[in-house]
Amino acid sequence: MINLKKALTVGAATAGLTLAMAGSATANQFITIGTGGVTGVYYPVGGAICRLVNANRADHGIRCSVESTGGSVFNVNTIRAGELDFGVVQSDVQYNAIEGKAQFENNAYGDLRAVFALHPEAFTVVARSDANARTFSDLEGKRVNIGNPGSGQRATLEALLGIQNRTTSIFSQTSDLVAAQMASAMCDNQVDAIIYVVGHPSGAIQEATSTCSSNLVSVTGPAVQELLDTFPYYAPATVPGGMYRGNAEPVETFGVAATLVASTSTSDEAVYQLVKGVFENLEAFRNLHPALSGLTREGMIGAGLSAPFHPGAERYYREVGLMD
Secondary structure (H helix, E strand, O other): OOOHHHHHHHHHHHHHHHHHHHHHHOOOEEEEEEOOOOOOOHHHHHHHHHHHHHOOHHHHOEEEEEEOOOOHHHHHHHHHOOOOOEEEEEHHHHHHHHHOOHHHOOOOOOOEEEEEEEEEEEEEEEEEHHHOOOEHHHHOOOEEEOOOOOOHHHHHHHHHHHOOOOOHHHOOEEEOOOHHHHHHHHHOOOOOEEEEEEOOOOHHHHHHHHHOOEEEEEOOOHHHHHHHHHOOOOEEEEEOOOOEOOEOOOEEEEEEEEEEEEEOOOOHHHHHHHHHHHHOOHHHHHOOOHHHOOOOOOHHHOOOOOOOEOHHHHHHHHHOOOOO
16 A cells, blocks of 8 residues: 655655756856946946846756946956956956056966957047047046046057156146046036947937037047057047037047957856857847847957957857858
């Protein structure tokens, strides 16, 4: 005679074991993407990537979250420390990290790996109207926010000044406010101008130009041309006219590309699933932020990538014929 109580107990244990095994097949793996300030483009772009990854969480068991950070250099250093899995970084910072140049001099990060390129980013300068600054040279002797340590804009500014054998001492005063603070500082007359390397349209630049009377500043000339001629990750850039209040005409500058990076310690499967989630929903991804609207699959594995591709990314690109 079957002992019903015993049978139920065994059955419950077996069912629990089966569920545990099923759960372990898709056991949650948590990944984090380091981005930038919440008023910039990196943060919503990181959120857009996570949204696509998390849409298939039940299938692959990977859960993605986004973290607001100090920016490109911070993201590379924090990936290196094992505290982030992915990071959005400027293409010039990616190059410097892998080559051991500029901020990474004598400290190259050989384990950095490229995942894909994102949107173009313009070196963007906004000045108070009463600062009478229309070109970058007009900023000499002004109070300028150069960005927080670890930010991409600070790194790019240092490159622009460095190629002229100059430093930030050309400004009468510098501040290192994060992106979320710089517009209010300018409009409160604490600084004359702010610098931001960002995709457009940008919430931070929108705030700066709509809160007080201000104008975009052109950044052109021999020094910029020398940067373009010397470093492959820089390119001419234009902020379209009419995008921001009081700035009807296009403004010429230069820029970089935003890129997504990881490290050799980031799991192949996590990278593969992230890339697959984005590339197989590219139209939806492009629609998640205006800065992403011009992305193409081919372009995303081309410009701005200096580090070797992560094996998980390569696996997907080979599967779909984007790589031989």
